[in-house]
Amino acid sequence: MPSHAETLPPDAPPPRLELRGITKRFPGCLANDHVDLVLQPGEIHALLGENGAGKSTLVKMIYGVLHPDSGTMLWQGAETTVPDPAGARRLGIGMVFQHFSLFDTLTVTENIALGLDNAGPMDQLAGRIREVSERYGLALDPGRHVFHLSVGERQRVEIVRCLLQDPKLLIMDEPTSVLTPQEAAKLFETLRVLAAEGCTILYISHKLEEIRALCSRATVLRAGKVVGAADPRQETARSLAEMMMGAELFTPERPPQSAAGAARLSVRHLSTTSDNPFATNLKDVSFEVRAGEILGIAGVAGNGQAELMAALSGEVLLADAGAVVIEGTSAGHLGPRARRELGLAFVPEERLGRGAVPELSLSENALLSGYAREPLVRGGMVHFARARAYAETIIRGFNVVAHGHRAEARSLSGGNLQKFIIGREILQKPKLLVVGQPTWGVDAGAAAAIHKALIDLARSGAAVLVISQDLDELFVLSDRISVLFHGRLSDSRPTHETTVERIGLLMGGLFGTPPDEDGEITRAV
Amino acid sequence: MTDLALIGPILAAMFAAATPLLFAALGELVVEKSGVLNLGVEGMMLVGAVCGFAVTVQTGSATTGFLVAALAGAATASLFAVLTLFLLANQVATGLALTLFGVGLSALIGQGFVGIPLDGLPKLYIPGLTDLPVVGQAVFGQDVMVYLAVAAVPLVHLFLYRTRVGLVLRAVGENHTAAHALGYKVLRIRFLAVLFGGAMAGLGGAFLSMDYTPMWAENMTSGRGWIALALVVFATWKPARAMLGAWLFGGVTILQLHVQGLGIDVPSQLLSMLPYLATVLVLVLISRDVARIRLNAPACLGKLFHPDA
Numbered sequence: 001m002p003s004h005a006e007t008l009p010p011d012a013p014p015p016r017l018e019l020r021g022i023t024k025r026f027p028g029c030l031a032n033d034h035v036d037l038v039l040q041p042g043e044i045h046a047l048l049g050e051n052g053a054g055k056s057t058l059v060k061m062i063y064g065v066l067h068p069d070s071g072t073m074l075w076q077g078a079e080t081t082v083p084d085p086a087g088a089r090r091l092g093i094g095m096v097f098q099h100f101s102l103f104d105t106l107t108v109t110e111n112i113a114l115g116l117d118n119a120g121p122m123d124q125l126a127g128r129i130r131e132v133s134e135r136y137g138l139a140l141d142p143g144r145h146v147f148h149l150s151v152g153e154r155q156r157v158e159i160v161r162c163l164l165q166d167p168k169l170l171i172m173d174e175p176t177s178v179l180t181p182q183e184a185a186k187l188f189e190t191l192r193v194l195a196a197e198g199c200t201i202l203y204i205s206h207k208l209e210e211i212r213a214l215c216s217r218a219t220v221l222r223a224g225k226v227v228g229a230a231d232p233r234q235e236t237a238r239s240l241a242e243m244m245m246g247a248e249l250f251t252p253e254r255p256p257q258s259a260a261g262a263a264r265l266s267v268r269h270l271s272t273t274s275d276n277p278f279a280t281n282l283k284d285v286s287f288e289v290r291a292g293e294i295l296g297i298a299g300v301a302g303n304g305q306a307e308l309m310a311a312l313s314g315e316v317l318l319a320d321a322g323a324v325v326i327e328g329t330s331a332g333h334l335g336p337r338a339r340r341e342l343g344l345a346f347v348p349e350e351r352l353g354r355g356a357v358p359e360l361s362l363s364e365n366a367l368l369s370g371y372a373r374e375p376l377v378r379g380g381m382v383h384f385a386r387a388r389a390y391a392e393t394i395i396r397g398f399n400v401v402a403h404g405h406r407a408e409a410r411s412l413s414g415g416n417l418q419k420f421i422i423g424r425e426i427l428q429k430p431k432l433l434v435v436g437q438p439t440w441g442v443d444a445g446a447a448a449a450i451h452k453a454l455i456d457l458a459r460s461g462a463a464v465l466v467i468s469q470d471l472d473e474l475f476v477l478s479d480r481i482s483v484l485f486h487g488r489l490s491d492s493r494p495t496h497e498t499t500v501e502r503i504g505l506l507m508g509g510l511f512g513t514p515p516d517e518d519g520e521i522t523r524a525v
Numbered sequence: 526m527t528d529l530a531l532i533g534p535i536l537a538a539m540f541a542a543a544t545p546l547l548f549a550a551l552g553e554l555v556v557e558k559s560g561v562l563n564l565g566v567e568g569m570m571l572v573g574a575v576c577g578f579a580v581t582v583q584t585g586s587a588t589t590g591f592l593v594a595a596l597a598g599a600a601t602a603s604l605f606a607v608l609t610l611f612l613l614a615n616q617v618a619t620g621l622a623l624t625l626f627g628v629g630l631s632a633l634i635g636q637g638f639v640g641i642p643l644d645g646l647p648k649l650y651i652p653g654l655t656d657l658p659v660v661g662q663a664v665f666g667q668d669v670m671v672y673l674a675v676a677a678v679p680l681v682h683l684f685l686y687r688t689r690v691g692l693v694l695r696a697v698g699e700n701h702t703a704a705h706a707l708g709y710k711v712l713r714i715r716f717l718a719v720l721f722g723g724a725m726a727g728l729g730g731a732f733l734s735m736d737y738t739p740m741w742a743e744n745m746t747s748g749r750g751w752i753a754l755a756l757v758v759f760a761t762w763k764p765a766r767a768m769l770g771a772w773l774f775g776g777v778t779i780l781q782l783h784v785q786g787l788g789i790d791v792p793s794q795l796l797s798m799l800p801y802l803a804t805v806l807v808l809v810l811i812s813r814d815v816a817r818i819r820l821n822a823p824a825c826l827g828k829l830f831h832p833d834a
Contacts, residue, residue, distance in 0.1 A: 085708030102703060103695075105695075110692055110695075114692065115707055145820060147819065
């Protein structure tokens with residue numbers, strides 16, 4: 001592939017960053033194989049590839065977290081090496097990480113100070129954070145501790161941290177997956193302003209429509225190699241996805257819903273109070289999910305999704321047993337296992353730590369939720385042969401790429417682990433499946449497979465509830481959509497009667513009661 | 526003697542009894558905040574105790590004694606640091622081994638020093654203040670080490686919560702992977718924290734052998750290193766709470782001695798248990814707040830870190 005630099009007139013300024021033949025090998029895998037990449041000043045450049053294509057490795061080398069085995073790196077025309085992240089920051093490289101590099105028990109200000117080399121006094125920094133977060137519409141309270149924040153709010157911390165560095169090159173790894181369309185649009189404005197000011201943006205996202213709207217050039221990686229370059233504006237999302245996969249993309253079809261069946265899950269006047277002063281309490285939430293349908297619940301993180309998931313799974317027991325009714329049985333007072341026996345299956349938002357135990361093998365993880373409905377335990381003893389067979393069935397049935405059933409859960413890529421967890425739940429033939437953020441950080445191929453599995457499950461007669469912040473996903477999956485905002489749930493609308501824009505406005509709070517005066521979530525008394 | 530007249534000496538003795546715990550606990554608190562669990566506090570205290578004592582006997586200088594005690598504690602801790610940080614040995618097992626090692630090493634060094642008396646440190650005398658009734662002796666008549674230990678409480682707090690290095694140290698203890706990704710030297714910070722913890726444990730031990738009971742006896746820390754460890758956890762990693770815990774332990778220690786002295790018919794073994802029991806019980810009760818534990822417990826405590834993994 002010819003370098004873009006060669007096609008430029010000779011008096012043009014040197015590229016902001018040029019990579020030549022960058023190679024990085026890990027034990028057992030060639031993560032980057034002679035990768036060339038040219039980033040011009042002021043351009044928004046997409047880096048595309050499926051999970052495991054080597055995008056993260058490449059950007060980690062640019063940011064100095066990893067070091068290339070061979071190859072050269074030119075910063076504004078001069079050969080350079082980036083010894084560590086501080087060195088990268090000195091050059092003017094900022095990065096928003098995919099797996100957030102945040103510290104739970106520190107405040108927003110402290111977290112941001114750790115990413116700046118001259119943070120200055122804390123109170124001044126808090127002021128600057130407020131200023132930047134207001135300017136870019138990324139609401140943040142500098143004094144709050146990160147462990148109180150939702151996934152979406154955590155991402156805002158990362159973004160604000162980068163913006164405070166006045167970077168010349170900003171690397172963004174999946175920055176919008178947790179924002180509302182309006183917030184994302186606002187972020188794009190910000191990024192376009194930054195680019196117009198001369199900042200180069202290297203943008204990684206699985207949302208191909210977003211890339212088509214935002215980026216002017218794209219480099220495509222597959223299995224560690226550059227396999228192509230494109231102008232995303234001239235491509236379709238489908239052609240970009242196929243370039244990444246090197247194969248044809250199938251799109252899951254949602255066949256028209258046959259008449260909805262009986263209510264599998266009824267939630268009636270569900271309200272919660274929490275000891276955690278920063279939790280979002282649910283307020284009089286009522287809805288039903290019927291056999292054969294998929295109900296989508298949209299909303300920005302931190303509007304009560306975590307509380308709703310906990311109330312549905314049985315992680316938090318409710319005083320009012322009738323607030324959650326599964327298959328006609330009041331279940332509000334039942335724990336997770338009893339609810340599973342009623343036919344509930346559950347896929348939490350956090351894959352590692354809640355959906356799977358990172359250090360356990362896949363067959364052990366299969367056992368963890370599978371034992372309730374599959375014959376994996378006999379007389380209190382684990383039947384390992386069956387657990388193994390069950391794990392193998394999931395791996396085959398859902399095309400999970402893993403080193404067999406012995407692989408540790410944490411060794412899988414996000415998409416593959418998610419396919420495994422969803423497969424584990426679906427193979428138990430649940431009557432009701434509750435899923436949080438099914439494809440967060442998952443590449444297009446795996447996302448399509450997950451979507452197809454969810455649609456098939458619903459069409460086979462199960463009720464499916466999807467709680468997601470990804471509107472495109474909800475529009476692909478759902479028969480009806482509701483919006484959760486400040487702990488209240490809007491009435492549901494049939495998907496074909498509404499639009500992304502209208503749901504997006506509801507996510508911003510344009511229904512029911514206005515937000516409290518300070519714009520803050522209501523706190524427990 | 527009236528009851529009121531007793532309070533002064535009891536208070537004074539309480540502060541002194543709390544001092545070794547306070548040194549050791551503050552050191553361990555910093556170590557744990559950086560994400561390292563060093564269970565070898567007892568061993569480091571003993572090595573500090575015997576080295577400080579031996580040097581003071583031979584040089585006659587208590588200052589030199591305390592300095593050497595701190596160095597000896599840090600040197601013992603550096604063993605632990607090399608094993609756990611660079612050779613990735615299990616922290617719990619290594620810490621336990623360090624305590625056993627410290628017990629043995631201190632007994633060996635101390636062989637020639639058993640039964641030698643020392644003078645202890647001079648008590649402060651401020652005309653007027655020290656003569657105050659009840660609190661005069663306790664608050665204004667202690668020796669310099671007691672004040673140093675108390676002064677270390679706000680200093681450690683300021684260091685952890687007001688300086689950038691303290692922030693980095695807490696960040697490393699919270700999430701070493703993220704700290705590494707941001708470019709902080711996780712192992713170097715932990716190494717220095719462990720050395721500091723060793724030095725503080727050494728000072729605590731030396732206070733026992735050079736001042737509190739100025740003599741050397743084998744195993745003379747008698748479990749104070751373990752109480753210091755417990756204090757850190759039950760104080761939810763807050764220096765001021767660790768100090769309250771240390772005072773509580775000191776107070777009950779002194780009270781039960783007085784009760785024993787009064788000849789009340791309770792087995793002395795039971796009374797000797799009291800300080801340990803009371804400290805653990807009270808601290809467990811006041812630290813039940815889950816949110817507080819979650820906020821202050823270093824999430825990476827005891828986890829091994831390798832920069833290339």
